[in-house]
Amino acid sequence: MNKIVLPVICLGILLCALVHPAFCAEESSRYVTLRYSDRKLLNAFNDQLFLGKRLAYSLRKKNPLTVRGEVLAKIDLVIEKAEVVLDMFPDNLHITVILLPSSEAVSRVYKKKYGKNVDNIAYYSLSEDTIYISVPDTRLQVLAHEVGHAIVDHYFKIRPPYTIHELMAQFTEKHITD
Numbered sequence: 001m002n003k004i005v006l007p008v009i010c011l012g013i014l015l016c017a018l019v020h021p022a023f024c025a026e027e028s029s030r031y032v033t034l035r036y037s038d039r040k041l042l043n044a045f046n047d048q049l050f051l052g053k054r055l056a057y058s059l060r061k062k063n064p065l066t067v068r069g070e071v072l073a074k075i076d077l078v079i080e081k082a083e084v085v086l087d088m089f090p091d092n093l094h095i096t097v098i099l100l101p102s103s104e105a106v107s108r109v110y111k112k113k114y115g116k117n118v119d120n121i122a123y124y125s126l127s128e129d130t131i132y133i134s135v136p137d138t139r140l141q142v143l144a145h146e147v148g149h150a151i152v153d154h155y156f157k158i159r160p161p162y163t164i165h166e167l168m169a170q171f172t173e174k175h176i177t178d
């Protein structure tokens with residue numbers, strides 16, 4: 001490592017810490033930008049997210065070499081499968097997924113944004129194109145549900161009524177392992 005590279009890296013880390021104190025790591029794939037505070041959380045998320053037989057087979061074919069690569073490949077596969085389940089393929093779908101350490105942390109983010117107390121393990125913010133998810137509560141169905149909301153939101157030019165939005169998310173959740 002030469003003398004110039006080190007200060008540049010240090011400055012990068014410092015800037016990242018100033019801009020996103022809670023989310024210092026950010027990775028992108030075809031469909032997602034993933035943010036998380038530390039590696040431990042990323043590893044835990046990867047351990048929690050079992051894909052089921054069919055999607056796991058597709059994952060093996062992609063052969064990711066790192067945990068980071070595996071997590072991004074898993075989320076992309078869930079999104080692709082959810083599109084097939086809903087038969088909706090919106091153009092240029094790209095969302096943000098933020099990993100949080102607990103359901104309390106998810107509720108805190110929600111409360112800060114909307115001023116309401118809710119007991120959520122995950123939610124999709126329509127205005128931010130972002131899924132917030134509690135890592136200890138992560139399951140394939142939970143992620144699929146929120147991804148369902150994201151796809152529905154991108155597919156329709158006029159947003160469907162809340163109940164229909166929710167029904168389609170539930171449908172995605174139910175059929176993600178088909």
Ligand SMILES: [Zn+2]
Nearest residue numbers: 145149166169
């Ligand atoms: Zn929902």
